[in-house]
Amino acid sequence: MMRHRTRRVGLATTAALLAVVTLAATACGGRDDDSGSGSTTTAKEGGSSSAAFIDPSVDCTDYQGTEGINGDTIKIGTVRPASGTYAIYDQVTTGLNAWVTYVNQSGGLKAKDGKSYKLELIKEDDAYDPAKTPALVKKLVEQDKVFALVGDIGTEPNLSVRDYLNEKCVPNIALATGSTQWGNNKQYPWYIAGLPSYATEAHAWIEYLKESNPKAKIALLYQDDDFGQAYEKAIKKAIKGTDITIVAEQGFNPLGGTTPEAAVTKLSQSDADTFIVGLGGTPCPTSLKLKPDTWNPATIVSVTCAGKTALSLAGGKDQGVIAAQATYDPSDPADAQVPAVQQFRKDATAAGLTEQQIDGGITGPGWGFGSLFGLGIENAETLDRAGVMNALWSLDTDSFGLVRDGVTVITDGTEDPWAIEGFRIVQREGDGWKELSPITNWEGKSNSFAG
């Protein structure tokens, strides 16, 4: 009985004290907001001109424009899957890391203030699970105090922190995803994609089919999330008014812990003559491998799958697959002599990448994402977060990273949020690619292709 009463006293005291102290704390006011290391910039400082796309004095409530720049070092962060089904994309980050090493070896990035800046990259692993991404990104921003995020992988993971980063006015540069959502830069100006829009890619496939097989019957396999649905919707939009039809379609859930076997088997029983694989990660080559020998449709794969490492997992069934290509493939003998590829091979080797990693096709995009960030730093009128984003929202250059000659790199904050909008159509032949149709640039049109 006594024991009973003393316990009650204890718990009641705790509760009462909690209430009192909470009230007191509330009255005393919130957290000290000056903890950030960056200075709070006001008014026009961040914009390059009055026409700048981002004006921090309007867009941000608490703008920490130079946070993450310490002396001559810029700290950046990235989130990628180093474990789980999509761990294959860790190599994108290996490429990004090599680019950082290359920049630091060659003296840093030259900004318009005349100084050169070295880079420090902090990597986090979210296993491609959007439930894990927010805590990691918030840690990078609030604890590590990075200047920007670069080359973050995955549509869902990036979506899960879009509101947070845009509200904090922290740049998320060269997202390793081509979701049509990144076309909405008017509302989310701190996000810029590093890949072409998946809708533009799908549009390029259908344009090719219109020429090669105007009555194509498509069996469509797509990842049942924003990434795969972007393909699905864009294809449906692009085939409107044509004789091309979708005769069978299957969604595949990447986090369901299964292989796409059931879906591929069902699709193979349709009378489709064209098989579109809108999947990423290892499920993509796996579904090529699972294709029964009796079914021989023209097979189109996602750009995220069209590289040596991914296709080597297809058990030899990669020959003849078709893809839309915007960048050089270092492992393609036909591209080997191109100066941009030779330069990449030399720099990447010096930065520690192995021959296998260079040829794999996954490190290249990571290198490219870094290069896009580098363009932002080098072209920023003032070196702060808004300055870098505004530079990226007014790009007009021939190329960066491994982007093919002939693919234009033009952006305009208000009109054209996509850096890469040109593709050629290629077919797998041996270890390389055979061109089926030359580069077409859909400058400024990507948003209109989204379904």
Added chain:
Amino acid sequence: MSDATALGDGPTAKVAPSPARRVPVGRVVVSVVVAAVLVALPFMFPAFRVEQFVGWMALAIAACGLNLLTGYNGQISVGHGALYGTGAYATALLITDLGWPVWPSVAAAGVICFVVGVAIGLPALRIKGLYLALVTLAVATLFPLIIEQFSSITGGGSGLSITTPQETPRGVIERPIRLESPGGSLAPDQWKYFVFLVLTVVVFVVMRNIVRSRTGRSLVAVRDNETAAEVSGVHVARVKILTFGVSSAMAGIGGAVFALNNGRINPSSFTIVVSIYFLIAVVVGGAASVIGPAIGAVAYGLFIDVLSPELPERFKPATPVILGVLLILLMLFAPGGIVGMWRTSAAKRAAKRARAATAAAASGDTV
């Protein structure tokens, strides 16, 4: 034992009028310290850390519900992750699709999960132990698949954002919901922390009152010996079903806190693994003790959110292995969890004091 303690406290204790009216100084000191720490935390850490603390509260509330069922009533559930998810999705859908305010949505999540829990609890009248664990395991495994199946409502693999339209410099944007403190005196994460801390304390006080009541004793009676309980006048079926319901409602409220804390939910947050987390929190803290699941949730949170990210890159993939080894060690040396360990050591100390006192008294007599 109270006599022994009084003796041990020396002459002043003998002067004290009655042991029953003695103020439990130790307990008050501990309470003050715990309360002070809980209040100070959100002012000492950055926002992302404070949000992790709120995540621990969600885990503690759900584990508290599981403890009622498993610890006190002896029914094993490996399916509370599904109820946690049901609570989270119910809250998200009510707020986003039906425009309900926050608190009615949280309450509704509790009620919905109570009903679902009663439905799941029905088979528990006939099946027990491992077999019940298997049935609930199936529920836990099915939940993410069901969410994906009804993707037109739940958003499928893309998840669901709890958003409200907000005015921004770039027009009206659907932004994740957040609880704003009156007058904006606290940062949103700090206000959220205190609001959910109060909710957590309320849930634990309710839990304590249930356990101490006649109902609580009948729960334990059913756990220890169903036949004896039935003979003593306990309506076993009613007790079992209601326990399942109340326990599920608590898991649902935990899920609601999780959803409101994150602002966005995905089926991947409610896999079978989550159900295991709850069991871990209960077992680590100490089953069949009111505060045990809270301590377990904090211990688990410390490991997952604070310690494991600091592991060297090479060891990070081994995080589950390290957790497993720690659990095995804990179960070897403290099968009663942290609370059990504390109780054992307290009992040992008391026994030692009593022996010392007896010895002192004996030697005093001889001198």
